[in-house]
Amino acid sequence: MKEKHYGDFAQALVDWFTAHGRDYPWRRTTNPWAILVSEIMLQQTTIATVLGRYEAWLAQFPTPAALAAADEQTALRSWEGLGYYRRVRALRAAAIAICEKHGGTFPENEGDIRALPGIGDYTVGALLSFAYNRPAPLVDANVSRVFARVFNDSTPIDSPTGRKRHWQLAAQLVHPTNPRAYNSALMELGQTICTTGSPTCLLCPVRAYCTASAPETLPVKLPKKEITALEHWDIWHLTESGLLMEKQPGGKRHEGMYRLPRRSAEELADLPHLCDQKYTVTRYKVTRHLYLAETATPRRGECFIPLADLPTTPMASPDRKLVEKYIS
Ligand code: SF4
Numbered sequence: 223m224k225e226k227h228y229g230d231f232a233q234a235l236v237d238w239f240t241a242h243g244r245d246y247p248w249r250r251t252t253n254p255w256a257i258l259v260s261e262i263m264l265q266q267t268t269i270a271t272v273l274g275r276y277e278a279w280l281a282q283f284p285t286p287a288a289l290a291a292a293d294e295q296t297a298l299r300s301w302e303g304l305g306y307y308r309r310v311r312a313l314r315a316a317a318i319a320i321c322e323k324h325g326g327t328f329p330e331n332e333g334d335i336r337a338l339p340g341i342g343d344y345t346v347g348a349l350l351s352f353a354y355n356r357p358a359p360l361v362d363a364n365v366s367r368v369f370a371r372v373f374n375d376s377t378p379i380d381s382p383t384g385r386k387r388h389w390q391l392a393a394q395l396v397h398p399t400n401p402r403a404y405n406s407a408l409m410e411l412g413q414t415i416c417t418t419g420s421p422t423c424l425l426c427p428v429r430a431y432c433t434a435s436a437p438e439t440l441p442v443k444l445p446k447k448e449i450t451a452l453e454h455w456d457i458w459h460l461t462e463s464g465l466l467m468e469k470q471p472g473g474k475r476h477e478g479m480y481r482l483p484r485r486s487a488e489e490l491a492d493l494p495h496l497c498d499q500k501y502t503v504t505r506y507k508v509t510r511h512l513y514l515a516e517t518a519t520p521r522r523g524e525c526f527i528p529l530a531d532l533p534t535t536p537m538a539s540p541d542r543k544l545v546e547k548y549i550s
Contacts, residue, residue, distance in 0.1 A: 223372055223431045225394075231372075231431045232397040232404050238427035239407030244414075247276055249406065254328040254353035255286055261348045262313050262340075266306045275304060286317035287326045295534045306539065312340030330354060343389070351401040359392030360405045361385075364412025370441035371416060371434040379441040447505040454508065455490050456482040457515040458548065464526035465545070466518055467535070479536040482512065482544065483524050490515075496548075501540045510540065 223231060243249070246269070248260035259280060263272045282300055283289040289297060294314065301310040316338045320328060329335050336346050347360030361369075366379040369388050377384040397404035415422045420438050423429050434440060459466040467480040493513040500509050520526070527535050532545055 223433055227431050228395050231428055232395055234427050234431070235407040235411065236397055236400050236403045239403050239410060243403070243406060243410060246273070248352075252353050252355075252402075254330075254349055255284075256280055257349060257352045258316070258328075258345070259283075259313065261345050262309050263304060265309060267304050271304065283317075285326065286320040286328065289314050289317040290321045290326075298533050307542065309340075315339040316341065328353075332358075347392075347405065351396070351405045355400070355402045357396045357398050357401040358405075359389055359396055360408075361388045361392050362409060362412075364409045364416075365392065367418065367441050368408060368412045368416045371421070371437045372428065372432045374433040374435055374440070376440065376442045378444045380444050449502075449505055449507050452506045452508045454510045455485050455487045456510055456512050457485055457490065457493070457518055458482060458496050458512055458544070459515040459518040460549075461526065464528040465532065465549070466515075466520060466524055467527050467537070467541075468521075468524045471523060479538060480527065481537060481541045483518070483521065485513075487511070497544075499540055499544065508540075512544065 246260075248257060251257065260272065260276060263276060263279075279300060283292065283297075292300075292314070294311065297310050297314045298307055301307055304310075319338050320326060323329075324334065329338070332346065332350060335341060335349055341349075344360060344362055347358045350356040350358035351360060366384075366388050369375065369391050370377075370379055370384075373391070375384075375387070377387060379385070379388065411426070411428070415426050416437075423432070423437065426432065457466070466483055468483045470479050470481065472478075490511070490513040493515055496512040496514045498509060498511055500507070502508065529549060532549065537545070
């Protein structure tokens with residue numbers, strides 16, 4: 223697309239969105255707190271799940287002050303079913319910062335928003351455009367796919383060059399007077415028409431500006447790193463004192479977090495097998511073999527976590543899933 227068409231491209235998207243944009247509760251508000259909550263919820267949870275929880279959650283915590291005043295356990299419980307609990311911890315940290323540094327009023331200044339805990343470039347763009355209707359760039363996976371196709375660009379979208387280019391384009395293209403509708407439109411185009419695989423170009427509101435010669439081949443991503451298989455043998459040892467867990471020492475990826483204690487396969491050979499858990503972490507495909515231990519002597523770094531403390535005990539999601547599965 224030529225630069226002289228940028229304005230027409232942005233206007234075509236706004237017009238399309240005005241006529242066909244989907245109606246979500248977070249699109250009916252300009253309250254920055256409500257918008258931040260929706261953006262955090264939508265990061266790793268489907269729209270359908272968020273729709274079922276969003277309004278009730280906001281009724282419980284209608285302001286940053288309401289969440290800042292809640293203890294961490296209450297906040298974590300409110301997030302049940304949404305997963306990835308570090309998000310509600312980050313949201314609570316942002317709420318506390320808003321109360322401590324801005325008297326409970328959501329900041330409007332970009333620098334102040336950026337300084338809030340857990341807020342990255344995407345969320346800054348979302349808050350500035352959706353809450354304050356300011357022409358701020360915003361790039362997510364959907365936007366990157368649209369840009370790669372419209373500009374027929376085969377630079378890997380997850381490379382530093384690709385990312386930089388798309389953020390620059392987003393800043394150049396954003397609609398000057400209706401960035402709220404424009405940014406929503408761009409993301410919605412990627413979700414509904416310019417989708418992964420084969421896009422529905424016949425229905426596309428910006429096909430006149432699109433230069434993709436083979437859109438189904440775009441976007442290009444960097445080659446995936448080779449996956450390495452890993453196996454671990456862990457124990458599940460639950461007593462009246464609580465669940466035996468190991469605190470990760472400094473220098474480890476999950477420093478300060480807890481996990482189920484690790485043993486060698488030989489040590490567990492005679493114990494009942496509880497389950498196998500499979501998950502992927504970065505480039506590792508992990509299989510965890512979990513065994514039921516009726517007795518176990520805590521080793522260095524291991525301790526019993528009382529059941530009541532488990533919801534607020536920091537642990538990686540595979541451990542959290544097992545705790546939630548076996549301790550209701
Ligand atoms: S014309 Fe097709 S490839 Fe181009 S932006 Fe529209 S949907 Fe995507």
